[in-house]
Amino acid sequence: MKRTYSKIVVLSLVAFSLLLCTGRDVSSADASVPVAIVKKISGSATVVRQGQPIPATNGLEIWENDSLRTGRNGSIGIVFNDDTFLSLGPGSILVIDEFVFAPKQGKFSIVIRMLKGTAAYLSGLISRLSPDSAHFNTPTASIGIRGTKFVVKVEGG
């Protein structure tokens, strides 16, 4: 009697925790989906993901919330899923705060936060299809982007 009872308890606990796992709401901005790919690398460049540094290499996938860092002689160029081109010069730090490209659901958003260094940005489809959804933030200003190419230098702290 006692053994069956504890078996039931264990089984219910397992079933319950499985339910918790599968019932998890996966948002359309699931952070573990690649949002960009590294296309150009020179010198020292690193991707920092959840606090872990990953040496950047050609073809490396970039995720939402990743930060990109270049060394004194480094530079890196990436392409997002909507064809936005973003590149960094040496001594730069930048974070991908948000990237959503879901045309079928009409969901578009790209939010980049730059902490220091130099960057070049060429708009992709998000800016074309939803011009108010692309933002590039620095410590001093917020840059709203309407389908175009620009460069930014951030002195940083």
Added chain:
Amino acid sequence: MKKWSSLLVGWIFFCLLTGCATHRAKRDLIVLLPDPDGKGGAVTVTTGEGSQILDKPGYATEVEDVNKPPLTPRPVSENEIKDVFGPALSAQPDPADRFISFLLYFEHDTAELTQESKNLLPEVLKTIKNRKSNEVYLVGHTDLVGTETYNIELSSRRARHVRDLLVSSGIKSSSLFVSYYGKARPLVPTNDEVPEPRNRRVEVIVR
């Protein structure tokens, strides 16, 4: 006497700490570059105290502090751009795989393509087929003549007309994504009720 010399030492120390003797304000710099698609983009730079719009390529604004408005846009020399942004620009990915966009124009108040745009259709089709593209965006627009409601419908008709033309030329309809914005997004800004042929368009974006 002693008081003055200690004040002087204090002042020198203060200057060294703050760099106020030869200090030049460090500013963040934002420069608009020529848009390779030639569609005339712009950026708006906003701080806690104001905004500046950059809509002329080669012009820049500078930001000293989040609590100060951005400076009035000024032209920037090619040399300055190369000096500051050379490495960042060299790291830009190759545009060969990037989307290609076309503009198709319409006669006033219709979903009829202009003759010139009809002549452009074969090239649009060739591009879609050569790229084996299964992601083509058709975005419909109107000029500012007429009401918003009327133009929403007109821009929708224009985008759908282009879609129908592409489908009847063999493009899979599942690869075509239609959207429309009425008079809300003119390419060439005008006052309300001003006719402008360059705004009566459908943008075709081929990936």
